[in-house]
Amino acid sequence: MxxxxxxxxxxxxxxxxxxxxxxxxxxxxxxxxxxxxxxxxxxxxxxxxxxxxxxxxxxxxxxxxxxxxxxxxxxxxxxxxxxVPGRASRRSPLPAGRCSPFIPEAHPMDMLDNMRLFVRVVEAGSFTAVAKEIDATTAQVSRAVSNLEAHVQTRLLHRTTRHLGLTESGQRYFERAKSILAEIDYANAEARNALLRPSGKLRIHAMTGLGQSHVVSSIVRYQEDNPDVSVELTLAQRMPNLVEEGYDVSIVSASHLPDSGYVAQTCGTSCSVLVASREYLARHGTPTTPDDLAKHVCLRLDTPASPGGEWRLERDDGDETVYALPPAPFQANVPDALSVAVRAGRGIGSIALYTALDDIREGRLVRVLPNYRLDTLSVYAVYATRRYLDAKIRTFLDHLRTTLAPALENDLKELNRLNGGVGKKALREVA
Known part of the structure; x- marks a missing residue:
């Protein structure tokens, strides 16, 4: 036949x-x-x-x-x-380079374990010694090496009752396997170390006014305690896509945070205040009620986190007025730009306290309607996931909690002091 x-x-x-x-x-x-x-x-x-x-x-x-x-x-x-694998096959021989259909595809992690056992067997010179190390049977260790040989389709070890030696292919495989396993162990150790010790680059996004007034100083103090962390800070008046843009943390202030699927951690609260220059108020008068705003030029700050179409003003006794802003002669999306226009006497503007406080303190701006408060601004640290947080991200979030909240609270106390106690109840409610 x-x-x-x-x-x-x-x-x-x-x-x-x-x-x-x-x-x-x-x-x-x-x-x-x-x-x-x-x-x-x-x-x-x-x-x-x-x-x-x-x-x-x-x-x-x-x-x-x-x-x-x-x-x-x-x-x-x-x-x-x-x-002959049990029964004769009626198929022709497989072309060179293709695996035998009788060799099952092993799971990558199983093959990695088998590779590690093979290296240990060669180093120890005995299946029995390795079996004792890992609390397994000699047959299990031998079978793991045999599985590895079947996977690579070549004999790696010469086995006799008294001697265990490498074949020529086994020697080359052993050297490569040792190098590969060392790289894997190093990568694992590096990843575990990143969970324990802050190091590497931390990419942070922050809204412009908040970043300039508080975030930069907070980062400087953080780096003093963690010198192995480098920081790349981007200031932009928008809500970024953390995953697509590669940010580790985004620090934003908003009256309402839009749903993004990310994790948001509250780091403190602030508020917006109505301000104008002394020159503007001297020319146009000082409003005493929200209804008086209709006689004034109102400038708009419009951002994704704080749409500028209306001002919600709440008095100390709880009375709330919603003032719909008419078309403005000047509109900006960055608080600093709006501050420049307000200081130049262009009109009245709603600016976050952390941006306006220095100008109020120096007398360049005057608070308007101090008995009323605008929407509370919550400051959030937004990040992608809670699981397996890198040490630099975890420690920076902890640092923000302990530095931003007190700084924002001090802003409110300073504003109350400058106003001589006017609007104290409203500011206390914000704090």
Whole structure:
């Protein structure tokens, strides 16, 4: 007959050390069967002789004709012949470079564990020594190395009862595997260390006015305590996409934070105040009620976090007035730009306290309607996820909680002092 694929009878049983596919199903997981190995080999020889007498390349492998599939066993592959895997295949040999269909794809993590065990076996010179180290059986360690050999489809170790040695391929594989495992261990240690010790670059976004007044000084103090952290700060009057833009933390102030799916941590509260220059008030008079605003020029600050279409003014007794802003002769999206226009006498503007406080303190701006307060501004530190926070992010968030909240509260106390107690209740409610 031509080739094993043309045989009509049952094919010979195959005995193989790899315990993956070549080994008979009934012997898998039964080491006691190998105590009578000679009988098993003899039976295999007798059965093989009935089918064109396949060659024997070792006492453990029966080789069939070249038309059989590629060998699953590394020992058989070394001969360049094909092993009969239980039953003869009717398929032609696989093209060079393709894996045998009898070799299962191992999970990457399993192969990594097997690679690590292989390196330990070579270093220890014994399966038994490694088995004791990891509290496993010698058979389990040996099987892991055999699985690795089956996966790479080459023999890595010479095994005898008294000696364990590397093949030429095994020597090359051992050196590469040691290098790969060292890199993996280093990467793991570096990642774990990042969770424990702040280091690396911290990318921060902050809204312009808040960033200039408080965030920069907070970052400086943070870096004094964490010199291994470098900071890249971006100031922009918008709500960024943290993931797409690569920011670790965004510090924003808003009356209402839009839903973004991120985690938001409150770091303090502030408020907006109505202010004007002394020159403007001298020319146009000082409003005493919200209704008087209709006689004045009102400048608009319009940002994604604080839309500028209206002003909500609440008096100390709880009376609230919503003033819809008419078209303004000047509109800005950055508090500092609006402050310049207000200082120049262009009109009345609503500016966050942390931006306006210095001008109020120096007398460049005067607070308008001090008995009323505008919407409370909450200051948030926004970040992508709570899980596995890098040490630099975690420690910076803790630092913001302990520095921003007191600084914002001091702003409110300072404004109350400058106003001589006017509007004290409203400011206390904000604080």
């Amino acid at each position: 031509e080739g094993c694929a043309d045989r009509s009878r049952d094919e010979p049983e195959i005995i193989c050390h790899c315990d993956i596919n070549c080994r008979p199903r009934r012997l898998r997981g039964r080491p006691l069967a190998f105590q009578d190995a000679e009988n098993v080999r003899a039976r295999a020889r007798r059965r093989a002789s009935a089918y064109n007498s396949p060659d024997l390349i070792s006492t453990n492998h029966i080789i069939c004709r070249p038309r059989c599939p590629l060998p699953a066993c590394p020992m058989a592959r070394a001969s360049g012949r094909s092993v």
